[in-house]
Amino acid sequence: MTTPSDLTNEQTVQMQPVAVDSTCVDLPASILHAEKEMPGRAEQQQSLRVYLRVRPFSKEELADNEDQSCVVIESRQTVMLHAPKGSATMKSSERGIGLPSHKFTFSQIFGPETTQAELFQDTIKSQVSEFLDGKNALIFSYGVTNAGKTYTILGTPKEPGLLPQVLDATFQYIAGRQYEAMDLKPYLRNDAQCLGPDQIKQERSAKTAIFASFKEDCDPVRGSGGSNSLSSPAIGLSFSSLSCEQTVVSSPLGSSQFALWVSYFEIYNESVYDLLQPPLCSKSKKRAGLRVCEDAAGDTYVRDLKWIHIKNMEEACKLLRFGNRNRSAAATKMNQSSSRSHSIFTMKLLKIDGSTVQRVSEFSLCDLAGSERCNKTNTFGERLKEAGNINNSLLILGKCITALRNNQTDRMKNSYIPFRESKLTKLFQAVFCGKGRASLIVNINQCASTYDETLHVMKFSAAAKQVVQVIPAKSLESLAPRLVGRDGKPLEALKSYLSEEELLDEEDEADMSILPQNELLNVIESLRAKLLAERRKNLVQEMEIRKEMGDAMLQQLMESEELRSRQMEELKESYQERLENTFDMYKDAIKEHAYQCAMNRVEDDYVPVEEFIAEQENAEALRRELSELKSLVSTARRAPVLDQSCQTQSSTDTAGDDRWKRLYKEKCAIEKMCEDKQQLILALEQRLLDLNETHHTLKDDFLQKCADLEALQRKAETNSIHDLLRENADKDNEIASLKAECCKLSQKSSVPPKTKRGLLSNIRDNWSGMWQHIMQQAWPWD
Numbered sequence: 001m002t003t004p005s006d007l008t009n010e011q012t013v014q015m016q017p018v019a020v021d022s023t024c025v026d027l028p029a030s031i032l033h034a035e036k037e038m039p040g041r042a043e044q045q046q047s048l049r050v051y052l053r054v055r056p057f058s059k060e061e062l063a064d065n066e067d068q069s070c071v072v073i074e075s076r077q078t079v080m081l082h083a084p085k086g087s088a089t090m091k092s093s094e095r096g097i098g099l100p101s102h103k104f105t106f107s108q109i110f111g112p113e114t115t116q117a118e119l120f121q122d123t124i125k126s127q128v129s130e131f132l133d134g135k136n137a138l139i140f141s142y143g144v145t146n147a148g149k150t151y152t153i154l155g156t157p158k159e160p161g162l163l164p165q166v167l168d169a170t171f172q173y174i175a176g177r178q179y180e181a182m183d184l185k186p187y188l189r190n191d192a193q194c195l196g197p198d199q200i201k202q203e204r205s206a207k208t209a210i211f212a213s214f215k216e217d218c219d220p221v222r223g224s225g226g227s228n229s230l231s232s233p234a235i236g237l238s239f240s241s242l243s244c245e246q247t248v249v250s251s252p253l254g255s256s257q258f259a260l261w262v263s264y265f266e267i268y269n270e271s272v273y274d275l276l277q278p279p280l281c282s283k284s285k286k287r288a289g290l291r292v293c294e295d296a297a298g299d300t301y302v303r304d305l306k307w308i309h310i311k312n313m314e315e316a317c318k319l320l321r322f323g324n325r326n327r328s329a330a331a332t333k334m335n336q337s338s339s340r341s342h343s344i345f346t347m348k349l350l351k352i353d354g355s356t357v358q359r360v361s362e363f364s365l366c367d368l369a370g371s372e373r374c375n376k377t378n379t380f381g382e383r384l385k386e387a388g389n390i391n392n393s394l395l396i397l398g399k400c401i402t403a404l405r406n407n408q409t410d411r412m413k414n415s416y417i418p419f420r421e422s423k424l425t426k427l428f429q430a431v432f433c434g435k436g437r438a439s440l441i442v443n444i445n446q447c448a449s450t451y452d453e454t455l456h457v458m459k460f461s462a463a464a465k466q467v468v469q470v471i472p473a474k475s476l477e478s479l480a481p482r483l484v485g486r487d488g489k490p491l492e493a494l495k496s497y498l499s500e501e502e503l504l505d506e507e508d509e510a511d512m513s514i515l516p517q518n519e520l521l522n523v524i525e526s527l528r529a530k531l532l533a534e535r536r537k538n539l540v541q542e543m544e545i546r547k548e549m550g551d552a553m554l555q556q557l558m559e560s561e562e563l564r565s566r567q568m569e570e571l572k573e574s575y576q577e578r579l580e581n582t583f584d585m586y587k588d589a590i591k592e593h594a595y596q597c598a599m600n601r602v603e604d605d606y607v608p609v610e611e612f613i614a615e616q617e618n619a620e621a622l623r624r625e626l627s628e629l630k631s632l633v634s635t636a637r638r639a640p641v642l643d644q645s646c647q648t649q650s651s652t653d654t655a656g657d658d659r660w661k662r663l664y665k666e667k668c669a670i671e672k673m674c675e676d677k678q679q680l681i682l683a684l685e686q687r688l689l690d691l692n693e694t695h696h697t698l699k700d701d702f703l704q705k706c707a708d709l710e711a712l713q714r715k716a717e718t719n720s721i722h723d724l725l726r727e728n729a730d731k732d733n734e735i736a737s738l739k740a741e742c743c744k745l746s747q748k749s750s751v752p753p754k755t756k757r758g759l760l761s762n763i764r765d766n767w768s769g770m771w772q773h774i775m776q777q778a779w780p781w782d
């Protein structure tokens with residue numbers, strides 16, 4: 001068992017450049033605290049136990065003078081692998097890819113000197129105890145060919161392997177309390193079946209048929225309970241060494257009885273074959289493959305697999321030998337008797353109270369086929385196909401382990417675990433998912449020639465070691481078996497329960513390879529027709545779904561378009577309204593401004609009509625006076641001739657001369673003044689004309705601006721909202737410039753402030769000035 005302190009110790013080991021298996025450094029806390037039952041928690045967590053067994057060199061290997069320093073066991077948990085010269089690993093490391101040495105940690109490492117009994121004691125003994133206590137267990141032996149997997153599981157006559165030891169421990173445990181009746185048998189994965197007399201008969205004859213084939217080899221089957229003293233030539237093993245003192249679990253007290261049923265099957269080329277089935281008479285006939293099905297709880301089982309009730313080690317040995325004879329083995333380059341299949345020996349222990357099965361526990365030992373790759377084993381033809389299938393199922397096992405590990409280390413991840421992709425993983429899915437404990441025994445040899453394959457095995461085991469098995473506390477309760485009658489129907493009224501036949505109706509994974517060829521063709525045809533119909537149905541469904549989706553999307557699009565255009569309309573209206581308001585405001589302001597300017601100008605230039613008429617009358621009077629004066633002056637001009645004569649006649653009249661002179665002067669001044677006045681009137685009239693003209697110009701300007709504004713307003717109504725916004729800005733500028741122009745115009749048109757005296761007062765001022773002037777001219781002495 002790996003503990004945190006063990007891991008700390010492991011890290012202190014200093015080596016040359018070494019690839020340290022990451023599991024020994026970065027184990028997550030959950031794994032470090034694994035294997036502890038959490039008090040108050042509804043589950044137990046335990047990392048998958050991965051043991052390493054290094055087998056000793058054989059005589060031939062020692063004779064070959066192979067490099068013997070590839071595998072160095074450093075401690076009970078740590079092993080170093082050094083790549084030998086010429087290995088692919090060494091070549092890669094020489095090219096700078098990877099390192100020549102690798103360090104791995106295991107739950108425990110067993111060196112070449114380890115005995116089978118020691119191995120049992122330190123690895124699976126606790127699991128055997130659990131099995132006897134009602135829990136499930138699974139043991140895998142994994143490694144390349146010739147690494148010692150079969151040796152570990154089965155052993156030799158002198159060194160019985162784990163399986164005989166488990167059997168032995170079980171028989172010790174149930175000794176004296178065996179249920180002899182044989183009428184209660186395992187059913188599906190976890191259930192039990194109550195057999196009728198004829199079924200019991202069948203069971204007995206099946207067992208007798210198997211044992212009959214050993215008549216010539218072995219002693220007659222002895223009674224129950226004689227496990228300890230067996231020497232069983234049936235499998236060529238002497239189990240004398242099993243009469244050991246190993247007491248796994250002391251026999252329980254109470255009235256319960258136990259029945260042990262076993263099965264033995266192999267998975268060869270992805271087909272399941274019953275190894276306890278009598279061999280076929282004709283070698284040309286193909287063995288019948290068995291189907292892997294699921295029960296109502298989703299647990300897999302092998303349909304029609306033979307379960308044999310055994311009562312002692314002798315019977316167990318016979319069955320093992322019988323099964324091993326049927327097992328697919330072939331000579332490979334590496335092993336003269338290489339297992340080409342995964343063989344699975346399963347024990348089911350039924351705990352029976354009266355006639356009720358209290359519980360069924362299961363212990364499976366799986367001797368996996370060699371994990372080597374094809375090129376190493378010089379495989380061709382059938383061997384190549386075997387290798388492909390072996391590698392595939394081991395690859396799937398590896399994938400499942402990696403996916404389990406990834407899902408556990410990263411809780412956010414929930415990757416698919418491909419249990420169903422191979423028969424092997426499908427069958428043991430339940431154990432990996434918490435319905436039992438699993439252990440992996442990795443077997444390696446120390447040969448330099450298989451170094452690369454061994455390294456591959458070690459990397460696989462490094463991943464496996466990180467897997468945590470979460471075993472719900474309730475898993476055992478859920479394993480409480482259902483008892484079914486001889487027809488497979490439950491003895492108790494269980495609505496949800498499906499019999500095997502009912503289950504099989506729904507089962508779609510029938511193993512068709514067992515049917516004859518013409519039937520197979522029929523099956524293929526009907527399947528093809530079904531497939532076509534199914535495809536057509538799917539296509540129609542897909543089209544309908546697509547159409548529905550398309551309609552829904554179109555509807556959604558139209559609705560959103562409508563909403564958008566409505567929003568645009570509202571926006572446009574609001575902007576238009578704001579624009580109109582702004583225009584009205586500016587229009588009013590301009591009108592007001594123009595009106596004010598006009599009013600100011602009119603006010604400045606205003607001359608009341610009465611005053612104007614009065615001024616005109618005055619001017620008329622002045623004109624009349626002027627004309628009188630003129631006539632007076634002309635008279636006066638004619639007078640000097642007369643006056644000359646008068647002068648000569650009466651030169652003494654000086655007073656008259658003076659007066660004439662004065663009048664003449666006055667006349668000249670009045671004439672001058674009249675001319676000035678005339679010019680002033682002309683200037684005033686001209687001014688009036690100018691003012692009228694300015695007034696008209698302003699009026700025209702004003703009307704023009706109003707027209708422009710109206711045109712802009714009309715345009716704004718027709719333009720889009722964006723144009724309006726843009727033009728709004730333009731118009732703002734234009735209005736600003738108009739305002740500026742108006743200001744300029746108003747400045748230009750406005751006269752400088754003056755007192756509102758009007759034309760008349762000007763004329764009056766001028767006239768009084770002129771009158772003073774005349775008077776001064778006329779009477780300069782005044």
Ligand SMILES: Nc1ncnc2c1ncn2[C@@H]1O[C@H](COP(=O)(O)OP(=O)(O)OP(=O)(O)O)[C@@H](O)[C@H]1O
Nearest residue numbers: 055056145146147148149150151335338339369370
């Ligand atoms: N621990 C061991 N001590 C002594 N001999 C061993 C040990 N392990 C294996 N051997 C011997 O090595 C040889 C190969 O072992 P085994 O047949 O068990 O290998 P394997 O891994 O099962 O091979 P394959 O996958 O080809 O079946 C056998 O002769 C076996 O007796």
